[in-house]
Amino acid sequence: MSQTVPVAVPRKGRPLEAVLERLASVADGDDVSEIADSVTSTLRYEKAITKDSQTADRGPYERLADYSDTDDPEAVEYTLLRDDRDGYPRRLVFDSATVSVGEFDLRLIGREEPFRSLRTHEFALGFDSADLVLEEVVELQPEGVGSLAEINARINPTDTDVAVATGLGDTVYHTLMATPALLDGADLDRAFVADYTGPLCISPRYERLVSAVLGTDATDGIEFVYPTEAAEEEAAIADVGLGVYLTVTGSTARDHGLVLGENLFPSETVLMENTAETGPAAERLKTLLTEPAIETELRVD
Known part of the structure; x- marks a missing residue:
């Protein structure tokens, strides 16, 4: 039985x-x-x-x-x-x-x-x-x-x-995204964020998640900002310059002129x-x- x-x-x-x-x-x-x-x-x-x-x-x-x-x-x-x-x-x-x-x-x-x-x-x-x-x-x-x-x-x-x-195995990633102007030729990875001071655009509920994924050393000096209800996340990140968002192919991010950087953590x-x-x-x-x-x-x- x-x-x-x-x-x-x-x-x-x-x-x-x-x-x-x-x-x-x-x-x-x-x-x-x-x-x-x-x-x-x-x-x-x-x-x-x-x-x-x-x-x-x-x-x-x-x-x-x-x-x-x-x-x-x-x-x-x-x-x-x-x-x-x-x-x-x-x-x-x-x-x-x-x-x-x-x-x-x-x-x-x-x-x-x-x-x-x-x-x-x-x-x-x-x-x-x-x-x-x-x-x-x-x-x-x-x-x-x-x-x-x-x-x-x-x-x-x-x-x-x-x-x-x-x-x-149903993996999508929390991925770094940034505008080329902000990067100025630098690699978009955790080290870049650790040296960065300024706004970082994320979904409102993800402040603690992003802090855990990046580490408190990297988020020291970062101000979390959030998209408005009317804005797509990728569009809001393009306005801010740097952000973290879930991505599969990254096509929408590229449509907004963003560079895809390091895959930080699997959303699985x-x-x-x-x-x-x-x-x-x-x-x-x-x-x-x-x-x-x-x-x-x-x-x-």
């Missing part, structure tokens, strides 16, 4: 897709792959509706009733949340599903920030963006963090029992464990989920 293990997962976007792809890669048969494809296509469609790039012929409650099979407790279910964009439009997101992986039935439970659910000991295992770990618990030190492998060494065990087990979905809650079953499951290496589509949600 399979053992049911609850696992916290993101509700939408690139991180959830990376989780579903990883589970499909280790599961026997095509059942998990079919669930992954269905959830991914449904949520991409719902995202398009929320962003007004597609029009629905039914209301959100009708779509929600159609997507969720409430008669089967193990089927995929969705829920309706308020998006945080202007006007707070409603958005359908993932709620739960049960998938069979090896000896386990994984009960995937959607959470807005799974990392925090692990911190409060609701789950032994969960998936979330590595960014949130840096924003929440990684200690700020003079030297910066450059890889996932360095994260656990920067987590004070008296602050949290959560540790990072592995990344899922990670498998996390609460070490105080991890028993033998969770350890076996963690081993199963961390062994394969897969390629995932690079997208910024």
Whole structure:
């Protein structure tokens, strides 16, 4: 008989897709792959509706009733949340599903920030963006963090029992960007930032993350500034001269005349464990989920 293990997962976007792809890669048969494809296509469609790039012929409650099979407790279910964009439009997101992986039935439970659910000991295992770990618990030190492998060494065990087990390979990077005029022929890397004094444009929520990634020595003398709501991040960085932003191809940055510099840190979905809650079953499951290496589509949600 399979053992049911609850696992916290993101509700939408690139991180959830990376989780579903990883589970499909280790599961026997095509059942998990079919669930992954269905959830991914449904949520991409719902995202398009929320962003007004597609029009629905039914209301959100009708779509929600159609997507969720409430008669089967193990089927995929969705829920309706308020998006945080202007006007707070409603958005359908993932709620739960049960998938069979090896000896386990994984009960995937959607959470807005799974990392925090692990911190409060609701789950032994969960998936979330590595960014949130840096924003929440990684200690700020003079030297910066450059890889996932360095994260656990920067987590004070008296602050949290959560540790990072592995990344899922859906890597986009926090990347340095600057105007050619500001660089004046210099290389755009951590050393440049360490010698720089002035404004650095970042997304508002990333001040602590960028401080952890660059290190407090490099950010000494830097003033963090943020894009206005009406400006694209790359356009705001071009106005300031120097910034850090997520990038896959860098084409938008180049369109704004920016030079792409060092990739500072991978913004990757990670498998996390609460070490105080991890028993033998969770350890076996963690081993199963961390062994394969897969390629995932690079997208910024």
